[in-house]
Structure formats: structure tokens, C-alpha cells
Amino acid sequence: METRDLVLLMTIPIILISLIIYTDTGPAITGTVVHEPAKESNILGTYSINPSFKAKENYDLTDYNKIRNSFDIISNCAQSKDVQSCINDINANDNFFTWSLGCDKGAEKVLYGFAEFLQQCIDSEENNCLCRKKIDITKEDIQSHIAPYNEYRISLTENAALKRIYMSIQEFPSLSYSVKTRGISGWMPKIVTLGYSLDGLTSYNIFFINEIGDTKYSFGPIRQVIIYKHNLNGAQVIDFVDDDAGILIYPNRKPVTENDKQIETASLKECQTKPDNIYKFCVTKKDYKIMAYDKIDGQVKERNFTVKFAAYIPPVINP
Amino acid sequence: MKKKKSSLFFMPLIVIILIIVLVNLYIVLLEKGPFTKPIGSRQFDLFKVYLEAEKSLLFIDQSAKYSLQQAIYELGQKGGSSEIDIDETPDSEYELYETPFYSRCGKYYGYFIWYKENGQNECIDENRIQSSLIYIFKINLDKYLERHPTNIPQNNYNYEIKNGIEIIGKAKESLRLDILKDENKPSAKEPIKTSEGLGDFTGKEKLCRKGKKCILASEAYNLLEKSQEKAAEKGTWIEVTDGYRSKEEQIAIWEGNTADNFKVAIPNESLRKKFVCYPYGNDVEQRCPHLTGNAVDVFLEGKTKHTMSVADFKLLYSIMSSAGWVRYTKEPWHFECCGTKRFEAAKAKGVTEIGEV
Numbered sequence: 001m002e003t004r005d006l007v008l009l010m011t012i013p014i015i016l017i018s019l020i021i022y023t024d025t026g027p028a029i030t031g032t033v034v035h036e037p038a039k040e041s042n043i044l045g046t047y048s049i050n051p052s053f054k055a056k057e058n059y060d061l062t063d064y065n066k067i068r069n070s071f072d073i074i075s076n077c078a079q080s081k082d083v084q085s086c087i088n089d090i091n092a093n094d095n096f097f098t099w100s101l102g103c104d105k106g107a108e109k110v111l112y113g114f115a116e117f118l119q120q121c122i123d124s125e126e127n128n129c130l131c132r133k134k135i136d137i138t139k140e141d142i143q144s145h146i147a148p149y150n151e152y153r154i155s156l157t158e159n160a161a162l163k164r165i166y167m168s169i170q171e172f173p174s175l176s177y178s179v180k181t182r183g184i185s186g187w188m189p190k191i192v193t194l195g196y197s198l199d200g201l202t203s204y205n206i207f208f209i210n211e212i213g214d215t216k217y218s219f220g221p222i223r224q225v226i227i228y229k230h231n232l233n234g235a236q237v238i239d240f241v242d243d244d245a246g247i248l249i250y251p252n253r254k255p256v257t258e259n260d261k262q263i264e265t266a267s268l269k270e271c272q273t274k275p276d277n278i279y280k281f282c283v284t285k286k287d288y289k290i291m292a293y294d295k296i297d298g299q300v301k302e303r304n305f306t307v308k309f310a311a312y313i314p315p316v317i318n319p
Numbered sequence: 320m321k322k323k324k325s326s327l328f329f330m331p332l333i334v335i336i337l338i339i340v341l342v343n344l345y346i347v348l349l350e351k352g353p354f355t356k357p358i359g360s361r362q363f364d365l366f367k368v369y370l371e372a373e374k375s376l377l378f379i380d381q382s383a384k385y386s387l388q389q390a391i392y393e394l395g396q397k398g399g400s401s402e403i404d405i406d407e408t409p410d411s412e413y414e415l416y417e418t419p420f421y422s423r424c425g426k427y428y429g430y431f432i433w434y435k436e437n438g439q440n441e442c443i444d445e446n447r448i449q450s451s452l453i454y455i456f457k458i459n460l461d462k463y464l465e466r467h468p469t470n471i472p473q474n475n476y477n478y479e480i481k482n483g484i485e486i487i488g489k490a491k492e493s494l495r496l497d498i499l500k501d502e503n504k505p506s507a508k509e510p511i512k513t514s515e516g517l518g519d520f521t522g523k524e525k526l527c528r529k530g531k532k533c534i535l536a537s538e539a540y541n542l543l544e545k546s547q548e549k550a551a552e553k554g555t556w557i558e559v560t561d562g563y564r565s566k567e568e569q570i571a572i573w574e575g576n577t578a579d580n581f582k583v584a585i586p587n588e589s590l591r592k593k594f595v596c597y598p599y600g601n602d603v604e605q606r607c608p609h610l611t612g613n614a615v616d617v618f619l620e621g622k623t624k625h626t627m628s629v630a631d632f633k634l635l636y637s638i639m640s641s642a643g644w645v646r647y648t649k650e651p652w653h654f655e656c657c658g659t660k661r662f663e664a665a666k667a668k669g670v671t672e673i674g675e676v
Contacts, residue, residue, distance in 0.1 A: 003330075004329060004330055004333065007330075007333050007334075007337070008333065010337075011333065011336070011337055011340070014337070014340055014341065014344065015340060017344065042499055042500050042501055043497045043498065043499060043500070044361065044364070044497075044498040044499060044500050045497075045498045046495045046496065046497055046498065047365070047368045047369060047372055047495070047496045047497075047498060048493035048494065048495045048496070049372045049375075049376065049493060049494050049496075050490055050493055050494070051375070051376060051379050051471065051475070051490045051493070051494040052476075052487075052488060052489050052490045053376075053379050053380050053383045053487075053488045054380075054383075054485060054486070054487050054488075055380070055383035055384045055386070055387040055485070055486050055488075056384075056387075056483065056484070056485045056486075057384075057387050057388055057391060057483075057484050058483075059391050059483075059484050060482065060483070060484070061445075061448055061449065061452070061482070061484065062482075064399050064443070064445075064448050065445070068433070068443070071433070071434075075434075102430075104428075104429070108429055111429075112428040112429050115428060116428050175429075177428065177429070277436070278427050278432070278436075280427065280428065280430045281430075290388050290391055290392050291385075291388050292388055292389050292391075292392035292393070293389060294392075303392060305391065305392065305395050306395050306396070307395045307398060307399065308395065308396055308397070308398050308429075308430050308431075309398030309399070309430055309431055309432070309433045309443075310398075310426075310427035310428075310430035310431065310432045310433065311432065311433045311434040312432075312434050312435055312436045313434075
């Protein structure tokens with residue numbers, strides 16, 4: 001090899017290195033997937049990709065049509081029988097679904113049960129009577145659907161302008177409901193607590209705040225909720241009251257009186273609730289489970305697929 | 320003889336070239352400083368971004384699968400219906416902070432009503448079931464996407480549903496991943512000019528909510544940066560969730576071509592006009608301020624209209640109004656500036672909050 005060839009050989013890598021360095025000081029990488037960024041940016045370029053997707057699940061939306069068809073059968077049947085018997089008939093013949101009247105569990109059961117009781121009492125056409133609700137949450141319900149708490153706490157907020165009482169369960173912010181008051185007011189609780197252990201209900205307390213003076217009162221532990229529906233100076237009133245040895249008392253422990261006479265609990269009749277003929281249905285698909293999260297128990301697991309809906313069924317008109 | 324003469328010139332020429340190259344190399348290397356990265360590291364960075372993109376695609380596919388299962392389950396719990404979250408016009412201050420929802424026949428103690436007393440049988444139909452499934456699916460998918468470290472755009476899909484069930488999400492925009500020169504440095508983005516001459520600051524940390532598209536007119540953007548400074552003074556920051564919307568996007572919302580499917584949820588046009596800005600007519604920009612690029616929906620750090628307290632809204636209002644924005648009374652997260660109809664009306668009245676004009 002001649003000297004000049006050697007020199008030429010040495011020059012080649014030097015030129016290449018120089019080229020690399022020069023290229024590096026120029027614009028950033030360009031091409032189909034990157035573009036030139038703004039000057040003095042830390043971004044060399046951008047890589048872009050189409051994020052379209054396809055997701056498949058072995059389920060058919062025509063289930064809803066099948067359920068509607070079965071509901072028509074129940075609705076017709078309910079003109080001659082009670083709804084539960086009609087559901088039993090359907091369950092005996094339906095290979096795809098199992099029907100039931102309502103399937104609230106855990107927190108839903110507590111909230112909607114309380115809301116329904118209050119709404120029915122407000123809507124009752126009777127006066128000078130008592131609405132009562134026995135506190136019941138079964139051991140089975142607690143063990144199956146219990147959340148990792150030992151208390152349900154219902155908060156109530158009254159809005160006089162909108163004539164509504166808003167209620168929600170603190171541990172489940174997405175669970176809420178509003179009851180229409182129709183302008184009726186009275187002693188209303190601010191918080192209702194329901195304590196439980198795995199063996200069953202342990203306590204039920206109702207807390208009140210008297211806004212005049214901001215005084216706090218409570219009932220509890222109690223075994224039943226009592227509402228006294230009556231007239232006061234021409235206006236309808238509903239008061240949450242308690243039974244103290246056969247005498248009705250207000251949350252401030254003062255006895256409920258009429259014409260300066262204490263009212264005995266036994267002297268008042270039960271308020272008859274007005275049936276609205278709306279039924280809650282739960283239709284569970286047989287032999288099908290789906291992996292899903294449920295806020296009621298806070299778990300992701302395989303669950304039954306249930307369609308929940310409410311529907312009006314006309315009352316039976318006796319000839 | 321001739322050959323020898325040329326080689327005499329060749330050698331000095333090579334030496335001169337060599338000296339020039341070496342001097343140049345020395346100067347360039349002197350300017351550049353020492354090599355801090357091994358040769359090929361940028362190519363590896365590109366590979367890393369490619370792998371990140373592939374991981375993101377896998378994440379989207381898995382999220383879609385889980386979201387579909389969850390959506391089918393939730394759809395059953397909601398009786399084939401859905402609660403569509405809309406910017407409802409509230410009737411009172413109390414309702415302003417309530418969770419707004421719309422359902423055709425309402426609910427009965429948590430159960431969606433299918434048949435009402437008056438014989439109304441239009442509470443549920445196949446269209447509604449399908450659009451509810453897509454809506455619930457989209458809500459669940461967005462929850463997954465916002466948890467991914469990459470800024471995966473939300474509201475980015477046109478959905479198609481096939482029996483069986485198969486949901487196809489066709490992306491409107493690409494997923495874009497930045498290739499950084501230095502991973503340790505933040506990718507401080509400046510707004511990119513769009514074809515309409517607006518500034519796109521999508522992905523700008525602590526100013527544009529993750530997964531959201533953020534585009535504003537330049538004057539509005541400057542005002543927004545001023546608001547961010549005001550927020551920093553108060554120990555917080557603000558995040559934009561919605562800015563400029565093109566007319567086509569507004570038409571898509573109105574015509575039900577988004578996951579919300581307002582056309583199915585609210586078939587009555589005059590009622591729909593209460594919740595969705597009507598996108599037709601010559602005065603559309605005056606009626607729909609988002610179309611001007613001078614209106615923003617903004618929240619405090621990481622909060623939503625459901626998690627913002629009354630105190631949070633008051634703080635947001637003070638931050639935005641001190642920077643020069645005008646709040647729309649009926650949507651306490653919506654602010655306007657720079658010549659919109661509401662902004663001008665508020666300025667004429669000397670106020671920083673205004674209702675319908």
C-alpha cells in the first residue's frame with residue numbers, strides 16, 4: 001500500500017465523523033412518522049400512530065326485546081292475578097331469564113327503602129295518622145352485599161324552594177335520591193345512621209338539627225321509624241317522632257300535644273299509603289356471567305347479568 | 320513521468336484538506352462540548368417511543384375490552400338507559416351544583432322506568448339501548464385512558480356497533496408521542512398554530528386536562544396564561560377541559576354523532592336547544608362562543624363539575640375574573656373573553672359575570 005492510499009484511508013473516517021456532527025446541528029429527524037419541532041424545544045420529533053380499536057363480547061342486545069315481550073305477558077296476566085304469581089308463571093316457562101320483584105342490595109336497599117317510606121307517607125291522602133317503618137336488614141343481605149364499613153349514613157338536605165328533600169349515602173356518593181315534599185315541612189332528620197355487624201343490625205339512630213339555635217337532637221337506638229302526619233294551623237305537617245312509653249314525643253323530647261293534651265301512640269291510626277302501581281323488576285340471564293365492577297361491594301368479579309327496570313301495571317278493575 | 324507529476328500535487332492537496340477537516344472538527348467539537356450520550360442513543364430513543372406507542376395500543380385494546388364488559392353490566396343495571404351528563408341550565412343555585420342528568424321517563428327509586436301510567440311506551444327502544452351502551456362504554460373507556468401515563472386523547476372515537484356485540488372505535492386523531500432530546504427535561508410545549516390560526520396547547524401539563532383537546536385564539540391563550548399565574552399565587556392551578564370547537568364538531572354534537580348521542584337522548588329539537596348549542600345559521604358564532612376560540616371550560620386542579628365545591632367555584636371565579644375573563648352565570652366553569660357577545664355585554668355593564676344575552 002502506498003502512503004497516499006494510507007492517508008486517504010485515514011481521511012475517510014474523519015470526514016464521516018465530521019458529517020455526523022454537522023448533521024446533528026441541523027434540523028431534527030424528519031420522515032413519515034416524525035416532524036420538525038419548534039426551535040429550542042426539548043422535543044426531537046413526534047411519533048404518531050392510529051389508536052383505533054375493536055372490542056368483542058359474547059352478548060346480544062336483543063335480550064331487551066325478549067324481556068319486553070315477557071313483560072307484556074306479565075302485564076296481561078296481572079289483570080287477573082297478582083304480579084308475583086304472574087312472575088312465578090313466567091319463571092316456570094322461561095329458559096333464558098329469571099324474573100323477580102326488585103333486587104336492591106346493601107346501600108341501595110337502605111337508601112331507596114327510606115326514600116320510599118318517606119315519599120309514601122308524604123303522598124298519603126290521610127291526615128292525623130302515623131307512618132311506621134320497621135328497620136329491617138337481613139343477616140343474609142349484610143353478608144352478601146356488605147361494603148367494608150360498619151355503618152350506612154344517610155344525609156338529608158331539604159330545599160324548600162324546590163320542594164324536595166335530597167338524600168344520599170355518604171360512603172356511596174353516586175347513590176342519591178330526592179323526595180318530593182309538596183311543600184310539607186316539619187321535624188326532618190339531617191342524618192340517619194344504620195350500624196351493623198356481620199350478624200345483623202346493631203343500631204339505628206336519627207339525628208336532627210333545630211336550625212333556630214342550631215341545637216342537635218337525636219332518636220336512638222330505635223327499632224322503628226315513626227312519622228306523625230297532621231295539620232298545624234291549616235298547613236300539613238310531617239314530624240319524625242318517637243314512642244316514649246306509649247306517648248308520642250318530638251326529637252326535643254317534648255310530648256306531641258293536641259289541644260294541650262299529650263297524644264298516645266295507640267290512639268292514632270296508620271296512614272294508608274296510596275298505591276302507585278309501579279313495580280320494580282329484576283331479570284337475570286341464566287347461564288351467563290360477566291366480569292364487572294359494582295360500586296355496592298367495591299369489587300371486580302364475575303357477576304350475573306341483570307336488567308333492572310320499573311313499569312306501571314294498571315290495577316285490576318273489579319267488575 | 321506524467322504520472323509522477325500529478326502525485327506530487329495530490330499529496331499536498333490531501334494534507335491541506337486533512338488540516339482543514341481537522342481544524343473544522345476541532346472547532347465543532349469545541350463548540351459542542353464533550354459527548355454525553357453514546358452514539359445511537361437517539362435511534363434507541365426512537366425505538367423506545369415506538370415501544371411506548373405499541374404499549375399504549377395494547378392498553379387501549381384491553382381498556383376497550385374491559386369497558387365493554389362493564390358497559391354491558393351497567394346497561395342492565397340501568398335498564399338499557401343511561402344518565403347523560405349535560406350542561407343543564409339550572410333553575411336555582413342549589414341545582415347548579417347538583418349532578419345533572421337526563422332520562423326520557425325518569426327513575427323510580429333507582430330503577431329506570433320503561434312503561435308509565437299514561438300508557439307512554441316510548442321510554443325504551445332499540446336506538447336508545449344502543450346509544451346508551453356506547454355512552455356508558457365511552458365513560459368507562461375514558462376512565463381507563465385518563466389513568467395512562469401517555470396523553471391519550473379522549474372523545475376521540477367514532478363508534479360503530481355490530482351484533483354479537485362488537486364495538487369498533489375509529490380514531491378521529493392519531494396518538495402522538497413526543498421523542499424527547501433529553502428525557503429528564505420537561506417537554507415544555509408552546510402552542511402549535513392550527514390551520515385556522517389558533518393555538519393548540521393540547522398536552523401542555525397543568526394547563527390542558529390530560530386527554531382533552533385544548534385550542535384557543537392567541538389573545539385568549541395569553542389571558543389563560545395570566546390566569547394560571549393568578550392561580551399559582553393562590554397555591555393552585557387551573558386546567559382547561561374544553562376550548563375551541565369547529566363548526567363541524569358542533570354539528571356532530573347536535574346531530575348525535577358523538578358518544579353522548581343527544582339526538583337520541585333528546586329527540587325534541589326545541590328541548591335539545593336548551594342543552595346543546597344549535598349549530599346552524601349565520602349567527603352561530605355569536606350563539607356558540609366555543610366556536611370563536613375565546614371561550615373555555617376550566618376547573619381547578621384535577622376537579623370536575625361534580626367534585627368542585629361551592630368554595631372551589633368561588634376561587635375559580637376570582638382567579639379567572641382577575642385575569643380579565645367573564646363568567647357565564649349558568650355554567651360556573653365556563654368563561655369568555657376577547658369580544659364574544661357575552662364578554663362585550665358584561666364589559667358594557669361593568670360586570671365580570673353574565674347570564675343569557
